[in-house]
Amino acid sequence: MTGSEAVYPKTDSITDHECDLYQSEIGSDLVQSHGVLFILSYPDLIIQQVSANLSDHFNLLPEDLLGQFLSNLLEPDSIALIQQILPTNQPTYLPYLRSHTPQRDWEGNFHYNEQSVLLELEPLQAESNPHGLAVSHLRLRSAIGRLQQVSSLSDFLQLGAAEIQALTGFDRVMVYQFDAQGAGEVVAEAKRPDLSPYLGLHFPATDIPEPSRRLYAEGLLRYIPDLSAAEVPLMPAENPLTHQPPDLSFVTLRGTDPCCVEYHRNMGVSALMVIALLNNQQLWGLISCHHQTPKRIPGDVRSVCELLGQFITAELANKVNYEELDAIVKLKRRQSEFVESIAQAEDLKTALVHPAPRILDLVNAKGAAVCLDDEITLVGATPSLEQVQDLIQWATTQISDSLFHTDSLPKQYPAAEAYKETATGLLLLRISQVRRYYILWFRPEVLRTVNWAGDPTASLQVGADGHLTLSPRRSFEQWQETVRLTSQPWHPSELANALDLRNAIVGIVLNKADELARMNQALERSNQELESFAYAASHDLKEPLRGIHNYATFLMEDYQELLDEAGLDRLQTLVRLTQRMESLIDVLLKFSQLGQTDLSRQPTDLNELLTQVINVFRISHPQARIDIRIPRLLPTVNVDPVLVNEVFSNLLSNADKYNNQAQPWVEIGYLDAAEAIEQVPSADPQTLTKPIFYVRDNGIGIRERHLETIFRLFKRLHPQTMYGGGTGAGLTIAKKIVERHGGEMWVNSNYGEGSVFYFTLE
Incomplete structure (x- = not known):
């Protein structure tokens, strides 16, 4: 039978009430009739409850034993054996117990639970070998020896199924593996x-619902020798001591849910045994044994099968799928090469996307997007840039983990169906929790055909009220489904590779940050030493320079008659040079002091400060024709007013000095964050949280190649005789003052049209 593009209701849409059919499989208060269940108080072992079929196995009625000591039923050696092992929460197999009413041999299981001992007795079968347990353990050792010689996982599971079948004689033994959604596949x-x-067939999650899977995850062995046998209640129904029905979760004789019975009858099964397989304490799968007729399995054989199941469980993680191993080795090699190239690269983005195939091969993806803040680079087959931006925005609000993966993105993010051909599968790696750094890998839609054991929707029926109910499927004939909107699933090794990449990037960035911090510390020490040297040198140079200046002046005054015109010119030049050198030394001294003195911060009204700057400028530059414009009031900031006064003074003086327009003007103002985004695209995004001050003029402007060099100490773009001379230190000092305040200074300029100096203050 073939189905096409079937759409399945989610099993989590079934209410708890509608799952009662399966919940009763766990909470059943009935007992299978091939044995007898006793509920005993502890430690006195008084019988509080007993299954109603007592008289079928003993010459006694339930009321004959209720309230009596267990020793009234079992011989002293058997009682002593039980007391020796109690209390234990784990079901314990007892291969031989003997009753004296009547004299008969039994095998049993018991465990301690909630102040009660739950004891199960089954008649020891007449054909049982008196050395049965020893023989079974010899067979177990042989089976384990054969299994240990197999390294391939698929061969290991196949041999495990064969060994269980040889031990039990069941018609069919299957190894059933669960997927992440609870559905399963017969893998051996x-x-x-x-x-x-049934090999290769899939079974929906509703066949073994989540409550049953939880119980199997405790390591449960389930055994039902005859699905058609009558089941009996406990007498009384409630424990007289706890006034509650007992918890029969770990009782082998626990009754079977009618839905489970009908389900297996529809498969042609009359007897079954199920052994749970765990891997890393998670339910990995089941060994499911079926027989077409009722079948009794002696307790010693069941015990050995349970031990063999535990061995298979322990070995699951050690067995190798050679194809997967080869793929993992290749992935690790690619990762090692990738990380090495990133460590050697100067630019993270370039290292990630060049050459392009490398980032894709890392997780076997067809496309990728590298997002570093607002810069997104697409590699391979991807959605459009706008679609990727929307996807990242969705991920930012919906995903908090460092790693997210899905093989069906449209089911979680419906907009992704529009580009299913490129991005049905998504693996998203968040590199930074602070910055917007992501790597997204994409896989296209892959149409898959899944072979189900019967129509998987047949167990889900919609009632008249629209609710879903569960009922057993009647057909297990192969049923094919075409699955859409899914990609190839992401393998655990690929997910591990992505996480390892993140850790490597973080480690590399931290190492580079440490290296940069060490360099900054060394540079800071060098700067401090240089500033100390500059201060000492400039201070010490002034005295001999002043002597040269004075002696040259004395020569001109006292020996003027003895010197010719050329000699006087040379002395005048010497005086001018000493004056200029003294100016340069004063600047150097001032610059070095900026790095050594503490700031005297205080709330400063920049409007008052700017008024002082303009007044001093007008007095010192009486011939200045420049129009000073202030479009709006400036804010009050916490700064050193003396130093900030010098910043505005330098910028205002330069705006006047380097202006040859007929109507020169300068504008002094500030921009808030919204204005800065629109008007200053060159601004660092981190500066947009504080006001950006500016001084704009219509002067001569600056060529682009000089925009950085103008901030160098003693750097002039014009000869000393042009634009009023100067030392070439004003902008250097202004920038130093701004940086001492934790701010930045930069310039935008159009040559011949004017310049705008921007700066921030913290």
């Missing part, structure tokens, strides 16, 4: 030759 099978195979 040993069966009678005439039976139709």
Whole structure:
């Protein structure tokens, strides 16, 4: 039978009430009739409850034993054995117990639970070998020896199924593996030759609902020798001591849910045994044994099968899928090469996306997007840039983990269906929790055909009220489904590679940050030493320079008659040079002091400060024709007013000095964050949280190649005789003052049209 593009209701949409059919499988208060269940108080072992079929196995009625000591039923050696092992929460198999009413041999299981001892007795079968347990353990050792010689996971599971079948004689033994959604697949099978195979068939999650999977995760062995046998209640129904029905979760004789019975009958099964397989304390799968007729399995054989199941569980993580191993080795090699190249690169983005195939091969993706803040680079087959931006925005609000993956993105983010051909599968890696750094890998939609054991929707029926109910499926004939909107799933090794990449990037960035911090510390020490040297040198140079200046002046005054015109010119030049050198030394001294003195911060009204600057400028530059414009009031900031006064003074003086327009003007103002985003695209985004001050003029402007060099100490772009001379230190000092306040200074300029100096103050 073939189905096409089937759409399945989610099992989590079934209410708890509608799951009662399966919940009763766990909470059943009935007992299978091939044995007898006793509920005993502890430590006195008084019988509080007993299954109603007592008289079928003993010459006694339930009321004959209720309230009596267990020793009234079992011989002293058997009682002593039980007391020796109690209390234990784990079901314990007892291969031989003997009753004296009547004298008969039994095998049993018991465990302690909530102040009660739950004891199960089953008649020791007449054909049982008196050395049965020893023989079974010899067979177990042989089976384990054969399994230990197998390294391939698939061969290991197949041999495990065959060994269980050889031990028990069941018609069919299957190894059933769960997927992440709770559905399962038969991955190994040993069966009678005439039976139709189930190998490779899938079973929906509703066949073994989540409550049952939880119980199996405790390591449960389930055994039902006859699905058609009558079941009996406990007498009384409630424990007289706890006034509650007992918890029969770990009782082998626990009754079977009618839905489970009907389900297996529809499969042609009359007897079954199920062994849980765990991996890393999670339910990995089941060994499911089926028989077409009722089948009794002695307790010693069941015990050995349980031990063999535990061995298979322990070995699951050690067995190798060679194809997967080869793929993992290749992925690790790619990762190692990738990380090495990132460590050597100067630019993270370039290292990630060049050459392009490398970032894709890391996780076997077809496309990728590298997002570093607002810069997104697309590699390979991807959605459009706008679609990726929207996807990242969704991920930012919906995903908090460092790693997110799905093989069906449209089911979680419906907009992704529009680009399913490129991005049905998504693996998203968040590199930074602070910055907007992501790597997204994409996989296209892959149409898959899944072979189900019967129509998986047949167990879900919609009632008249629209609610879903569960009922057993009647057909297990192969049923094919075409699955859409899914990609190839992401393998655990690929997810591990992505996380390792993140850790490597973080480690590399931290190492580079440490290296940069060490360099900054060394540079800071060098700067401090240089500033100290500059201060000492400039201070010490002034005295001999002043002597040269004075002696040259004395020569001109006292020996003027003895010197010719050329001699006087040379002395005048010497005086001018000493004056200029003294100016340069004063600047150097001032510059070095900026790095050594503490700031005297205080709330400063920049409007008052600017008024002082303009007044001093007008007095010192009486011939200045420049129009000073202040479009709006400036804010009050916490700064050193003396130093900030010098910043505005230098910028205002330069705006006047380097202006040859007929109507020169200068504008002094500030921009808030919104204005800065629109008007200053060159601004660092981190500066947009504080006001950006500016001084704009219509002067001569600056060529682009000089925009950085103008801030160098003693750097002039014009000869000393042009634009009023100067030392070339004003902008250097202004920038130093701004940086001492924790701010930045930069310039935008159009040559011949004017310049705008921007700066921030913290």
